[in-house]
Every structure is written in C-alpha cells, then in structure tokens.
Amino acid sequence: MSSAERLPWIAEDPVSKRLLEIARKVSEASTTLLITGESGTGKDHFARLVHELGPRRDAPFLKIDCASLPPHLVESELFGHERGAFTGAVERKLGRLEMAGAGTIVLDEVAALDAGGQGKLLRVVQERVFERLGGTESLRIEARLMALTNANLQAAVAAGRFREDLYFRLNVLTIAIPPLRERGADILPLAESLLGTLRMVHGKPNAQLSEATRRMFGAYAWPGNIREMRNVLERAVLFSDGGLLEPGDFPESLRAALGGGVMLGRLRSLEEIEREAIAATLEATRYGISKSAEILGISRKTLLEKRKKFGLK
Numbered sequence: 237m238s239s240a241e242r243l244p245w246i247a248e249d250p251v252s253k254r255l256l257e258i259a260r261k262v263s264e265a266s267t268t269l270l271i272t273g274e275s276g277t278g279k280d281h282f283a284r285l286v287h288e289l290g291p292r293r294d295a296p297f298l299k300i301d302c303a304s305l306p307p308h309l310v311e312s313e314l315f316g317h318e319r320g321a322f323t324g325a326v327e328r329k330l331g332r333l334e335m336a337g338a339g340t341i342v343l344d345e346v347a348a349l350d351a352g353g354q355g356k357l358l359r360v361v362q363e364r365v366f367e368r369l370g371g372t373e374s375l376r377i378e379a380r381l382m383a384l385t386n387a388n389l390q391a392a393v394a395a396g397r398f399r400e401d402l403y404f405r406l407n408v409l410t411i412a413i414p415p416l417r418e419r420g421a422d423i424l425p426l427a428e429s430l431l432g433t434l435r436m437v438h439g440k441p442n443a444q445l446s447e448a449t450r451r452m453f454g455a456y457a458w459p460g461n462i463r464e465m466r467n468v469l470e471r472a473v474l475f476s477d478g479g480l481l482e483p484g485d486f487p488e489s490l491r492a493a494l495g496g497g498v499m500l501g502r503l504r505s506l507e508e509i510e511r512e513a514i515a516a517t518l519e520a521t522r523y524g525i526s527k528s529a530e531i532l533g534i535s536r537k538t539l540l541e542k543r544k545k546f547g548l549k
C-alpha cells in the first residue's frame with residue numbers, strides 16, 4: 237500500500253484543501269511545528285501527513301504522549317538514559333530524540349509537560365542538543381519536532397503554567413486545524429471514507445448511510461469532531477444488520493440535530509434544504525413519485541425535474 241492510500245486526507249472543503257497545501261509546503265522545511273485544534277480534529281493525522289509528504293517520509297515517525305506519561309518518564313522517553321541514571325536503569329536506553337534519526341518526533345499534548353520537561357524541551361528546541369539522563373555526551377538532534385495541543389497555550393502562559401520562552405519557540409510555525417463544523421463540505425466525504433474502512437474491518441460490505449442519516453450528519457455540529465464521527469459510525473456498523481444505517485442506529489445527540497430543522501446545526505441554503513426534503517420524501521415513500529409529489533405539494537412533473545436537477549435516484 238502506498239502512503240497515500242494509508243493516509244487519506246479528505247479535503248472537500250476549501251478550508252481543508254488549504255490545509256493540504258500548507259502541509260505540502262511545510263513538509264519541505266525542518267522548522268518546529270505547532271499544531272493546534274480541538275479534540276478529534278485531526279492533529280495527529282495532519283502531523284503524519286506532513287511527515288509523509290516530505291523528505292523525512294522514510295525515516296521514523298515517533299510520538300510521545302506528554303499527558304499520559306509521568307514527568308520523569310517523559311524525559312527518559314525523550315532523552316534516553318545511561319545505565320545507572322536512576323533506580324531501575326539497568327542498562328543504557330536510547331530516547332526517541334535519538335531513535336527518530338532524521339525523522340519526526342511528535343510531542344502530543346505538549347501543554348501537559350511539567351516545568352522540568354518544559355525547561356529541557358526549550359534547550360532542545362533552541363540549541364538542538366541534549367544529553368541522555370545521567371550522561372554527559374551532548375547529542376545533536378536531526379529529527380523534526382512537532383508539538384500538538386488542544387489546550388490554548390497562550391492562556392496557559394498567561395496562567396503561569398507554560399513557559400513563555402518555550403511558547404515563543406514553538407509558535408514559529410503554527411497550524412490551526414479548524415473544527416469539523418467550520419468545514420461542512422468535509423462531513424459527508426469523511427463519513428464515506430471512514431465507513432469504507434469500517435465496512436472492511438467489520439465485514440459489512442453493504443453498510444450504507446441512508447438519506448436521512450446523511451441529512452443528520454450534515455446538520456449535526458460534531459463537538460467531538462472526526463474522532464466522534466468515527467466512533468458513532470463504528471458503533472452503528474458493529475450493531476447493524478449490514479444494510480442501511482438509519483438515524484435510529486446513532487446516539488440521541490445526533491438525532492436531535494434532525495428535529496430542529498433549519499436552525500439547528502449549520503445553516504444551509506434553501507436549495508440544499510429543498511434537495512434534502514425531496515430526497516427524504518422519496519426514500520420514505522420507497523421512491524413513489526405520485527406519493528412523494530402529493531406529500532411535497534408539487535406536481536409529478538416538477539418533482540421529476542427537481543429529482544433530475546439534484547441528481548437523486
């Protein structure tokens with residue numbers, strides 16, 4: 237499988253098309269990257285994309301989760317340690333900075349680093365050298381650093397929780413991944429792409445989104461972004477009998493987006509609303525033209541014209 241197949245970057249919305257362009261541009265550089273965005277927007281995904289688009293693609297891509305590792309482990313993960321550096325350090329261990337070679341190191345949830353970790357990271361970013369814990373030899377870092385955060389680092393600086401000097405060092409090239417609700421045109425293509433993967437994973441080759449589900453997906457605000465979409469789809473696919481996925485296969489929070497009509501979720505043009513109303517009516521009447529026309533209060537001829545215009549089945 238090529239890396240492009242392994243890592244689809246779905247970008248239908250102009251906002252994400254632009255992100256793809258940015259990824260191409262910054263992949264050529266070795267500047268430290270700061271990638272910000274709400275939870276589930278695709279920060280990890282974007283970091284990986286930058287890595288794979290650029291000259292580092294054949295070198296390692298290593299990640300350290302600063303939020304889940306205790307502080308002393310973050311340091312030993314990053315810098316490695318010499319034998320005897322601390323109790324339990326029975327032999328020399330290489331850190332990620334060393335193992336990554338000329339690849340990429342991702343510091344996930346960088347805001348979670350404690351004061352000690354921040355100080356050490358500052359030195360790495362500034363001087364590009366480090367020592368293994370308990371060691372004296374200065375090692376040069378070749379890898380590119382990318383820091384990820386869903387916290388507002390500026391606010392953390394203001395609150396005295398994050399070093400300002402480190403913030404300025406990381407903030408050279410900042411890329412903000414917008415929430416899904418600000419790139420509505422991505423919603424359905426992303427859903428189709430995720431569904432494609434889930435169909436294979438769970439052996440449900442015929443799982444499809446119904447028209448009503450597509451409408452619901454379009455109307456929902458996705459507070460948990462793409463991760464949330466993946467989760468609800470996975471659950472729906474798992475529990476489905478393998479055919480159409482209906483709104484009833486999804487959590488109530490999503491279904492609520494259908495209820496309020498136009499004002500809930502993102503705002504849509506009249507044309508979109510018309511298309512959706514026609515599609516839903518056709519589906520509900522099992523594509524009965526006369527019945528649908530009657531419900532919609534238009535003539536058969538108008539319905540057929542509109543069906544054609546909107547490319548509905």
Ligand SMILES: Nc1ncnc2c1ncn2[C@@H]1O[C@H](COP(=O)(O)OP(=O)(O)OP(=O)(O)O)[C@@H](O)[C@H]1O
Pocket residue numbers: 244245246247273274275276277278279280281282386426429462463466
């Ligand atoms: N543009 C995209 N195209 C296809 N899949 C995507 C895209 N962006 C994100 N994804 C998928 O969405 C899911 C969430 O993305 P990711 O883990 O990168 O988010 P995150 O911002 O790091 O979230 P968190 O803050 O929770 O760590 C992943 O399964 C990822 O592969």
Ligand SMILES: [Mg+2]
Pocket residue numbers: 279280344
């Ligand atoms: Mg992440």
